[in-house]
Amino acid sequence: MVDPLSEIVALLQPSASVSKVVNCAGRWRVRRYRAPEPLYCVILEGACKLRIGDQPPIALQTDDFVLIPSSSTLTMSSLEPPVPEAADSPPTVLPNGEFSLGPQGVKPDVRLLVGHCIFGSPDAGLLVSLLPGLVHTRGDRRLTTLVQLVVDEFRSARPARDVILTRLLEVLFIEAFRTSSSGALSPGLLRGLGDERLAVAIRCMHDRPTQAWTVAQLAKQAALSRSAFFDRFSRAVGMAPMEYLHAWRMAMARKMLIQKEGSVAQVAQRVGYGSASAFSVAFARYVGVPPSRYAQAQMETEH
Structure with missing residues (x-):
């Protein structure tokens, strides 16, 4: 028999649009307002908070993996919250191509591998509606390795880069979904x-x-x-x-x-x-x- 999950992920036609390493120090906050691109993230070091819409915040720690397939309003911030009226932290590009949030010249408290992708399917809305709005796993080395492979391939100029990225993203999504606990998932x-x-x-x-x-x-x-x-x-x-x-x-x-x-x-x-x-x-x-x-x-x- 065919595998419905594999079929749907392949039909989504995921492709990478942005992959980056982000270093965060001090009090910081970034927000995304209903951005259309799916987001995935691995906490390489440290801890931070994630809040999706009006849901209670989730504490993220080293080796946590997060995947948000659908358009969502979300906030990521330091564990120690920024001053309420403070503006969102603007990112700074470092000489090595990584990004920095918070005070410069300070050892980062948190390091993140962050990626965005796009779905090429004309039925992406329907297919995404069949998937959970959030996947959060802890201590899964396979997912961390897959995200690192996506970031490395995204930065490369090797032959067949786009084909490799598409296959890696398909594997990443399938691995993330099948490690989820079905009892805690929204309908789909x-x-x-x-x-x-x-x-x-x-x-x-x-x-x-x-x-x-x-x-x-x-x-x-x-x-x-x-x-x-x-x-x-x-x-x-x-x-x-x-x-x-x-x-x-x-x-x-x-x-x-x-x-x-x-x-x-x-x-x-x-x-x-x-x-x-x-x-x-x-x-x-x-x-x-x-x-x-x-x-x-x-x-x-x-x-």
Whole structure:
């Protein structure tokens, strides 16, 4: 069977945009207001605080890893809070290419590996909504190593740099998500996969998207009654089973059309529609334009 998590991360098409080492000393604070780029960070040394939106602050310490896949308002600061009316700390570029926050010429209290990336998928919003808003792990050396590899590759000018970065980011995201505790996650794919019975049904949808699945058939795969499966799936994943299946089929269709993997009729068949006309109606309702026009628009964008 296919791995739904790997499929979704690959479909997100992550690519690195910024990677840097930040040294922080004294009292400092940086804020990000609904920035669209996902953020990941490893605490190399020391400790600091992270606050996302109006949530209580989280204390971060050495070897902690944080991944925030979606657009969020967040604040990172020293453990000793800055004066409330003080401005955010502006970063200073050091001669070695690293960044500094707080007083200059002072030994840093905290060192961070920070990276931003972008998602190339036109369905990034939908796919990110299936993932947790925050991943926080402690003492995972594999994640630290992966982030260091991303930073090193980002700084290099070696051949195939972009390809390597894409693969490293995919591995980084998958490793981060699978080390998360499903019980503490917000509704989404990971909570669904963390439920052994729901995981069977989710894998069936990804493994056989062309099958004319019904809620009753998926419930049978999960060894649950129809009503119990529907309620349990909706609570865990955050959307109804057929809504999830439809969204996944449309995400697959958009990828195939962008990458020119077949005609509209062939794409329709590969995502579970009996006719090109039925697929076109469903696609237009979901995306806003017919698949043929969508494919043409993608070609024009490339040129």
